[in-house]
Amino acid sequence: MATKKEDTKFWQQLHTDAIEEPAKEAAAPQKKYWGTVLPAKDFDRTADAKALRSLVMERDVDEQKLIDILAHRSQRQRMEIAMQYEIDFDEDLIGDLVTMLGADNDFGRLVWALMTPPRLYDARCLRGAMEGTGTDESVLIEILCSRNNKQIKKIIEAYSFATNFDLKKDLEQETDGNLRSLLIAMWEADREDKNVDYTVTLGEASTLIDEELGPSLEKILATRSYAHLRQTFLDYRRLSGHHIMEMISRQTGGFMNPTKDAIKEGYLAIVKCVLSLPGYFAERLYMAMMGFGTDENTLTRVIVSRCEVDMKKVADIYERRHGKSLGAAIADETSGGYCNLLLALIGQE
Numbered sequence: 001m002a003t004k005k006e007d008t009k010f011w012q013q014l015h016t017d018a019i020e021e022p023a024k025e026a027a028a029p030q031k032k033y034w035g036t037v038l039p040a041k042d043f044d045r046t047a048d049a050k051a052l053r054s055l056v057m058e059r060d061v062d063e064q065k066l067i068d069i070l071a072h073r074s075q076r077q078r079m080e081i082a083m084q085y086e087i088d089f090d091e092d093l094i095g096d097l098v099t100m101l102g103a104d105n106d107f108g109r110l111v112w113a114l115m116t117p118p119r120l121y122d123a124r125c126l127r128g129a130m131e132g133t134g135t136d137e138s139v140l141i142e143i144l145c146s147r148n149n150k151q152i153k154k155i156i157e158a159y160s161f162a163t164n165f166d167l168k169k170d171l172e173q174e175t176d177g178n179l180r181s182l183l184i185a186m187w188e189a190d191r192e193d194k195n196v197d198y199t200v201t202l203g204e205a206s207t208l209i210d211e212e213l214g215p216s217l218e219k220i221l222a223t224r225s226y227a228h229l230r231q232t233f234l235d236y237r238r239l240s241g242h243h244i245m246e247m248i249s250r251q252t253g254g255f256m257n258p259t260k261d262a263i264k265e266g267y268l269a270i271v272k273c274v275l276s277l278p279g280y281f282a283e284r285l286y287m288a289m290m291g292f293g294t295d296e297n298t299l300t301r302v303i304v305s306r307c308e309v310d311m312k313k314v315a316d317i318y319e320r321r322h323g324k325s326l327g328a329a330i331a332d333e334t335s336g337g338y339c340n341l342l343l344a345l346i347g348q349e
Helices: 004-027 045-057 063-070 075-089 093-101 106-114 118-130 137-144 149-163 167-174 177-187 198-211 215-223 226-240 244-252 258-275 277-289 296-306 311-322 326-333 336-345
Strands: none
Touching (some): 004 226, 004 244, 004 258, 045 063, 045 075, 063 106, 063 336, 075 093, 106 296, 106 336, 118 137, 118 149, 118 167, 118 296, 137 177, 137 296, 149 167, 149 177, 167 177, 177 215, 198 215, 215 226, 215 258, 226 258, 244 258, 258 277, 277 296, 296 311, 311 326
């Protein structure tokens, strides 16, 4: 496992890459697609609906046939298949798949995630993190701190529609202290989309040096644009001599202090998303598979949410950071149809 110094150095490199990336993309002849799941060519939703109906009607589940369809259709195409399935067979495809596969196993939950619209899936993951005894704060942080304004607003609507609960009220009831304040600030979806004002970034960097974990930190992290924050972090490092991640880790460190651990995770999640969204999700995947046991729910959630966005970048950063391909790590930690579907989704089947 990397030392804190090595970890900070790696994120500093991702910071540099993020600042240089817009110019590189502007110079490229055409925009590159970084997802690993592409829309199927010659897509025929009627044929796919019929094939899935045949699988549902079989007594034994043919997992590979299911993978061959679902892992090689875009999310929009999967939704079209579901609509065609209902038209042709007067049945709910998602319901039939859950009945066939079960909802109490990793493969079944992964298939359900693929067949669920992203905003609704995020909403259900958030509700699941707050149901029952205890709260999975890491799930709340991952979703709310990594989604943009438009996505968060859609999640809020989906949460109310799907659960009959109010997301803000649930966050207020299930979290407390600085973490509650931060998550509510992210719920407000008030991040700016402005050009960088270098005078403002320099001033805010100075403020963060003076205040450290004062009230300005939350406001700046929750409302400034990613480009603005990258420059602020750069100014902070020039003025203070160290990276803002080091300050957050130092000021929120505490032996076996869950409250401090939670807000530290929240602050660092935003910083890492600003520096590199793919880097943040590569780290989430690594943490899901390191040590004893595997967090399959995080594997599913991250891979489903990024496979049509930037999974190529996620996998590349994962391998650069850990010296092992993401596919090899997944193959070591999972098995069966669940493993095969994950590998297909990241393009390493």
